[in-house]
Structure formats: C-alpha cells, structure tokens
Amino acid sequence: MEAIEALLTRRSIRKFTDQPVTDEHVDTILKAAMYAPSAGNTQPWHFVVVRDRELLDMVPEFHPYARMILQSPVAILVCGDRDLQKFDGFWIQDCSAATENLLLAVHGLGLGAVWLGVHPRPERIEGARKLFDLPDNILPLSLIPIGYPDESKPDPERFKPERVHLNKW
Ligand SMILES: Cc1cc2nc3c(=O)[nH]c(=O)nc-3n(C[C@H](O)[C@H](O)[C@H](O)COP(=O)(O)O)c2cc1C
Numbered sequence: 043m044e045a046i047e048a049l050l051t052r053r054s055i056r057k058f059t060d061q062p063v064t065d066e067h068v069d070t071i072l073k074a075a076m077y078a079p080s081a082g083n084t085q086p087w088h089f090v091v092v093r094d095r096e097l098l099d100m101v102p103e104f105h106p107y108a109r110m111i112l113q114s115p116v117a118i119l120v121c122g123d124r125d126l127q128k129f130d131g132f133w134i135q136d137c138s139a140a141t142e143n144l145l146l147a148v149h150g151l152g153l154g155a156v157w158l159g160v161h162p163r164p165e166r167i168e169g170a171r172k173l174f175d176l177p178d179n180i181l182p183l184s185l186i187p188i189g190y191p192d193e194s195k196p197d198p199e200r201f202k203p204e205r206v207h208l209n210k211w
Pocket residue numbers: 052053054055056107108156157158159160195
C-alpha cells in the first residue's frame with residue numbers, strides 16, 4: 043500500500059473476526075513501531091504482546107472504552123521506559139510516534155486496530171501496571187487491540203484549510 047493512501051484510509055477498527063493474527067504479522071508490526079522517530083534517537087519503548095484471552099478480557103475492568111478488546115485475538119501495550127530517557131518527558135511523543143507507526147503497519151497488512159489511551163489516566167495506568175506486571179520504571183502509553191476487521195469505515199474529509207497558517211498566525 044502506498045504511504046499516503048495508507049495514512050488517509052486508516053480508521054479505528056473496533057469489530058474483529060475470529061481469524062488469528064500470526065506471530066509473523068506481529069513481528070512486522072513491532073518492527074514498524076521500532077522504526078518511529080524518537081527524541082535523541084533514544085527509542086525508549088517496550089511492547090507487551092498480549093495473547094492470553096483471560097488477560098485481554100480483564101482490560102475493561104480498568105478501561106471504560108475498551109470493550110472491543112473482548113473480540114481481538116491480540117493486543118499490544120506500548121510503554122515508555124523512564125530509565126531509557128535522555129530528555130525528560132519526551133517518552134510520551136516517542137511512544138505516540140511508535141503507536142502511530144504500529145497502527146499504520148496494521149492497516150498496511152490488511153488488519154485493523156484502535157488506539158486505547160492509557161497515559162495520563164491514573165486508574166488506567168495502575169490497571170495496566172497490575173494486570174501486566176509492569177515494573178515501576180515502565181510507563182504504559184497506549185493499548186492496541188489488533189485483529190482482522192469485521193467492519194469497514196468511510197474515509198471522512200478532514201482537511202481544514204482554515205487550520206493552516208502561512209508564515210505567521
Ligand atoms: C490518545 C488517543 C486515545 C484514544 N482512546 C480511545 C479509547 O479509549 N477507546 C476507543 O475506542 N478509541 C480511542 N481512540 C481512537 C479515537 O476515538 C479515534 O482515533 C478517532 O475517533 C478518530 O477516528 P479514526 O481513528 O477512525 O480516524 C483514541 C485515540 C487517541 C489518539
């Protein structure tokens with residue numbers, strides 16, 4: 043898939059078929075995530091690949107907008123590592139860039155996914171920390187349920203020329 047087409051046609055997918063996602067696809071997705079830009083090229087991320095059905099089914103207990111995860115065969119938790127940071131606080135942008143790369147790779151492979159926000163909601167951070175045994179230096183940013191799409195979404199028009207400012211505001 044061509045890059046611009048992939049960017050413009052990616053949509054959040056919240057309904058999934060029963061078809062499993064192969065380890066090979068998960069590796070491709072993780073590789074794409076790890077090629078994201080990061081401040082000072084610190085790459086301060088970790089990824090928890092969750093396939094355990096019991097763990098996936100427990101996510102809605104701490105995340106109010108995550109019920110689609112009950113259907114997804116796999117999810118990836120994108121985390122920042124406080125100890126790997128060189129520039130304080132930039133782990134959020136770094137892990138967000140990794141998350142977007144991940145979503146685009148998913149789409150390019152014909153799979154579907156949705157970004158579930160974890161950071162900065164304390165109850166979601168603590169819920170993820172407990173459920174996935176995260177050490178104290180590990181900060182969960184997003185959780186991404188992934189599967190084969192069981193819905194299709196229209197491509198909305200989002201380009202807003204009035205939001206573009208030439209030279210000065
Ligand atoms: C930081 C962030 C947090 C989000 N959290 C959730 C969420 O908790 N649950 C959900 O269903 N979608 C979540 N989304 C997905 C947005 O709802 C979605 O991206 C937006 O509606 C635009 O739709 P699109 O992704 O199809 O273009 C989140 C997206 C971002 C960037």
